[in-house]
Amino acid sequence: QKEVEQNSGPLSVPEGAIASLNCTYSDRGSQSFFWYRQYSGKSPELIMFIYSNGDKEDGRFTAQLNKASQYVSLLIRDSQPSDSATYLCAVEKAAGNKLTFGGGTRVLVKP
Amino acid sequence: DVKVTQSSRYLVKRTGEKVFLECVQDMDHENMFWYRQDPGLGLRLIYFSYDVKMKEKGDIPEGYSVSREKKERFSLILESASTNQTSMYLCASSLTGAGGEQYFGPGTRLTVT
Numbered sequence: 001q002k003e004v005e006q007n008s009g010p011l012s013v014p015e016g017a018i019a020s021l022n023c024t025y026s027d028r029g030s031q032s033f034f035w036y037r038q039y040s041g042k043s044p045e046l047i048m049f050i051y052s053n054g055d056k057e058d059g060r061f062t063a064q065l066n067k068a069s070q071y072v073s074l075l076i077r078d079s080q081p082s083d084s085a086t087y088l089c090a091v092e093k094a095a096g097n098k099l100t101f102g103g104g105t106r107v108l109v110k111p
Numbered sequence: 112d113v114k115v116t117q118s119s120r121y122l123v124k125r126t127g128e129k130v131f132l133e134c135v136q137d138m139d140h141e142n143m144f145w146y147r148q149d150p151g152l153g154l155r156l157i158y159f160s161y162d163v164k165m166k167e168k169g170d171i172p173e174g175y176s177v178s179r180e181k182k183e184r185f186s187l188i189l190e191s192a193s194t195n196q197t198s199m200y201l202c203a204s205s206l207t208g209a210g211g212e213q214y215f216g217p218g219t220r221l222t223v224t
Contacts, residue, residue, distance in 0.1 A: 032211045033211075034211045034212070042217075043201055043215035043216060043217055043218050044154070044201075044215050045215070046212055046213065046214075049211060049212065088153070088154065090211065092211040098144070098156055098159055098167075098169065099156070099211055099213065100156075100170075101153050101154040101155075102153060103151070103152070103153040104153060
């Protein structure tokens with residue numbers, strides 16, 4: 001079992017719809033959770049982080065964390081073609097420690 | 112803005128050569144990381160450093176070494192390049208206490224022939 005798992009996709013959503021991405025992790029001691037976006041041919045960039053159970057909203061993005069079920073999700077509302085990218089889930093086991101990345105979910109937003 | 116730069120965008124080396132990849136960050140970050148990214152395998156951590164002259168092995172350190180003589184510079188060394196080290200290499204940096212908020216360089220596409 002991989003430490004951090006994501007569906008590789010592609011997740012195809014129509015423009016204006018909600019894209020829902022899921023990520024599960026195996027280590028119950030994980031403390032912090034991050035979503036990175038990576039456009040084709042570019043390097044990853046941080047878009048969201050979440051530390052506590054529940055929802056965290058930032059613009060059109062909402063991160064959701066459920067530590068009991070060991071999953072973290074990312075919702076992209078009003079999806080735009082510019083949201084087409086690979087989204088990487090990353091987990092930090094202890095503060096200041098290294099990240100473990102999932103394989104990423106490719107999202108395609110169709111006009 | 113944080114800026115992380117890498118010495119080369121593309122690099123072609125021969126099997127057995129010693130290869131140096133350099134990374135420089137300009138935001139006084141304590142932590143620096145080297146990853147490789149391969150299709151289907153995602154981002155994998157090779158080495159990281161949380162201070163000058165300090166280094167820690169990541170998940171796949173075999174065949175690699177690192178050097179951090181100055182806070183802003185972190186070098187990845189392939190002692191004897193092999194074809195299975197053909198990959199995209201990404202450097203990242205972060206502040207202490209914010210290890211997950213990493214800033215990535217543009218990457219170096221290394222091909223070993």
